[in-house]
């Protein structure tokens with residue numbers, strides 16, 4: 001379909017006119033789309049942040065292997081090299097008993113550590129294994145437990161699994177709510193456009209007998225829907241953008257003791273995806289709503 | 301106005317056939333047909349009146365010609381388009397050859413005179429600079445050049461119909477179809493509008509079909525007259541020759557009143 005520049009602007013102008021000729025309905029549609037896309041933005045930010053935290057937590061998830069007494073440093077080092085060959089393993093750290101005691105006493109005992117003259121963890125050399133893929137943790141633990149020199153394998157699975165579970169639940173719930181809201185939005189846009197078409201019946205008929213193509217008759221209504229969708233996306237985007245840093249700052253303040261888990265994504269990272277997704281959603285909803293109506297009401 | 305066809309001085313009957321209806325019938329429902337077995341040929345450059353009592357099928361016939369309605373039976377050919385078989389995507393192209401005028405003007409009430417006429421050009425995607433020239437020419441033709449900025453709601457009925465005619469003209473149609481174009485106008489204004497339509501016919505060679513109830517106008521204008529009754533074409537009289545025309549007016553006294561209004565219908 002070739003189109004002159006002047007025709008394009010004329011059509012665009014007609015679409016904008018339609019919105020203003022039909023203020024009440026247009027406003028209602030924009031409000032619903034804004035509401036649904038605001039919720040979308042909200043859930044998106046939350047889910048995105050939880051994923052981000054899960055990812056961070058996973059980085060810290062480690063399997064710790066302790067060895068039978070009498071296992072030599074040589075043997076431990078051999079196992080370390082063997083483990084590093086495995087694809088799911090990201091890093092293996094050798095923690096000597098002295099290292100372990102130093103860290104433990106620093107973290108939990110502080111000044112009281114001076115009371116110990118000997119290392120109570122003597123002989124507790126261990127390997128900390130960090131994984132690329134947390135889901136492979138069980139498999140790895142099984143493998144380790146069968147090894148000869150291994151006395152004990154400690155795993156720390158809880159944080160990652162819980163977070164993933166919460167995230168999934170939230171995703172399903174928000175998906176459901178958003179789907180309903182999007183359907184309502186499409187319905188409302190469709191109604192708005194239908195009202196416009198009905199009130200312009202005469203104009204449409206005139207266009208038809210002058211020889212307007214279907215495309216020319218329909219385009220302003222599609223544009224009307226798309227502009228409504230676009231505005232309906234920009235409003236909640238502005239809103240979310242304005243409040244994101246404030247809310248994140250507030251939560252971090254309130255729950256400062258959880259600061260090692262509550263690591264939020266920087267706004268720029270969230271909005272890099274949120275902006276195009278929301279605009280595409282808004283315009284898409286508008287396009288769909290108007291196209292459906294035109295099919296039904298505008299027999300050119 | 302830059303018409304790219306030869307101007308034909310006055311009614312011509314020898315031109316090509318531009319409208320041809322063969323045994324055309326249209327039924328809206330199971331009742332009597334609105335148009336019944338109509339046969340009609342209109343030649344290029346002709347001026348044709350269609351008259352008949354209310355409900356006789358005049359509008360229906362016009363709608364069939366402009367492909368707003370598809371006949372139940374019979375074949376319709378307009379400007380080489382077989383309207384029984386025309387593809388949906390070809391309809392806009394076909395309609396661009398027609399200009400249509402209605403009794404109720406059907407202007408866009410939220411726009412001014414200029415925009416109403418330009419609308420027809422925008423729809424067929426004429427480039428911007430050309431639109432200005434063509435609209436000015438069309439408004440000149442209908443005598444409204446100086447009122448181009450007026451809102452159409454602030455015009456008299458006759459002026460509104462002139463705008464509608466300018467809109468029908470601006471795309472330089474081959475055929476002008478007018479359904480009761482003077483039905484809402486007083487006798488004097490009606491006569492002016494009819495004179496304008498005649499001038500379009502003679503100056504541009506546009507083929508014209510006018511549906512009208514107004515016997516006095518039909519009688520004064522000496523054109524081909526088709527009369528319909530209960531869906532059938534019951535009369536199809538060609539325009540009278542010079543002698544017949546003079547004779548007719550010598551006998552006729554009924555229009556002395558109109559004559560004394562000062563109209564010079566020989567011009």
Ligand SMILES: Nc1ncnc2c1ncn2[C@@H]1O[C@H](COP(=O)(O)OP(=O)(O)OP(=O)(O)O)[C@@H](O)[C@H]1O
Nearest residue numbers: 328329333334352353354355356357358359360361
């Ligand atoms: N859309 C329609 N549905 C059903 N019947 C219709 C429809 N349009 C017209 N008719 C009927 O068809 C017949 C012819 O109508 P038409 O409008 O062609 O008459 P007309 O000669 O133009 O009358 P008028 O001089 O009053 O305008 C009438 O009996 C009318 O009631």
Ligand SMILES: [Mg+2]
Nearest residue numbers: 358359360479
């Ligand atoms: Mg009629």
